Amino acid sequence: MINREKAAVRLTVSKDRDGEFKTVQEAVDALPEYSLEKKEILIKKGIYKEVVRIPATKPFVKLIGENKNDTVITYDNYAGKEKEGGGRYGTSGSASVFIYADDFEAENLTFENSFDRTKVDTTGTQAVAVYAKGNRMIFKHSRFIGRQDTLFVNDGAQYFDQCYIEGDVDFIFGGARAVFENCRIHSADRGSATNNGYVTAASTQITKPFGFFITNCRLTSDAADGTVYLGRPWHPGGDPDAIASVLYHNCSLGAHIQPEGWTDMSGFSAADARLYEYRNTGPGAVFHEARRQISDQEAENWTIENVLDGWNPKIEQ
Structure with a gap:
């Protein structure tokens, strides 16, 4: 601890x-x-x-x-x-x-x-910018700056508190159990009128019930409206057991978020991954049949301690 x-x-x-x-x-x-x-x-x-x-x-x-x-x-x-x-x-x-x-x-x-x-x-x-592979990691009041693949949370358990994360393509990615709380997640503008990138590319193993828990965060961008995806499922090396797990929970989504929310990657379907939302707000939080919302009961399971496999970084050790 x-x-x-x-x-x-x-x-x-x-x-x-x-x-x-x-x-x-x-x-x-x-x-x-x-x-x-x-x-x-x-x-x-x-x-x-x-x-x-x-x-x-x-x-x-x-x-x-x-x-x-x-x-x-x-x-x-x-x-x-x-x-x-x-x-x-x-x-x-x-x-x-x-x-x-x-x-x-x-x-x-x-x-x-x-x-x-x-x-x-x-x-x-x-x-x-950062490659993280370890348990019980805490990042507070820190900034992560890059473009493609800024933050690689490869494995283990990490907690990001009041951080700023910037990039464009798959800039939060990996197979770790990771919590992002009260963070600003900024998608850089690639100058496209149709596709300015993807926020997440999780590769959570199917044996893990939780992957990325993005809660009370703000998603911002200067990119054109409707041109940035919430994420896509990454299967490293074509691993069929890497089934992305991501929840955007009580987040403020800017107008840059693509109405469909999620998209496929390398032949793997977003619909087959565990990609969800819960009570998001803002101009990017639109209704679309491809954007699956979890229930209040399901949301109760998404706690910091559950996601981080029994570790709660907010409790003094």
């Missing part, structure tokens, strides 16, 4: 030489392995252009930014980019920040992938 005692280790990162480290990765590398004590890394304002990896051997790490808008971890790798030594990064290898550790926390930070697809001739335009 999350250890909320006073941090046993507290390190400071600063670009202005008034911290112990100049890069975030240097501070992560200095942390002890296999410690169950809380470890904090304070990151002062600045743009930190680096790839950061927090391994599974370093749980209970908390990254704290000085200011969520001015403390930025960024890089510009992308799926089609060639790696030194051969091969390409691929989607999962393109992230600016990789988090494999359980009981991770982040607060007051911007995570960004700054790849500009207009300047590179490639079909591999996926560019991940």
Whole structure:
């Protein structure tokens, strides 16, 4: 469980030489392995252009930014980019920040992938800002900036509180159990009159009753009305058991949301996935037979604790 005692280790990162480290990765590398004590890394304002990896051997790490808008971890790798030594990064290898550790926390930070697809001739335009694969992860007052595939919640359980998430194509995706509460989810305008992207691409395993729980969030965009889908079902490698599970719950939906709500992906039908809504409002919350609404009784099962498999991040541990 999350250890909320006073941090046993507290390190400071600063670009202005008034911290112990100049890069975030240097501070992560200095942390002890296999410690169950809380470890904090304070990151002062600045743009930190680096790839950061927090391994599974370093749980209970908390990254704290000085200011969520001015403390930025960024890089510009992308799926089609060639790696030194051969091969390409691929989607999962393109992230600016990789988090494999359980009981991770982040607060007051911007995570960004700054790849500009207009300047590179490639079909591999996926560019991940954060790759998360761990249990009991908390992100608060943080920003996730990218375009295609911004936030890869691959596996485990994650909680996003009062965050800002921006992208255009499948920019919240993966097979994790993830709760997004009181967040702003912003679809970037691709300039199309018909299709400006998809918010989610969940790949929830059929054995998991819950996937993405998006509750009390605002969906915004500068894109044309009716041109952004709520999501589509992602089946990695054609896995037939990856049956997307998503619920938009008490959300405010902007006019950019496509009236049909959901769409198919790679030959897999949205109608066969678990894609639902409950009591959404706003100009994008229109009636359409393809947009399935759950009942009040069904909605009672969608609690933070149920979705996160018995873990409630809002309870002090």
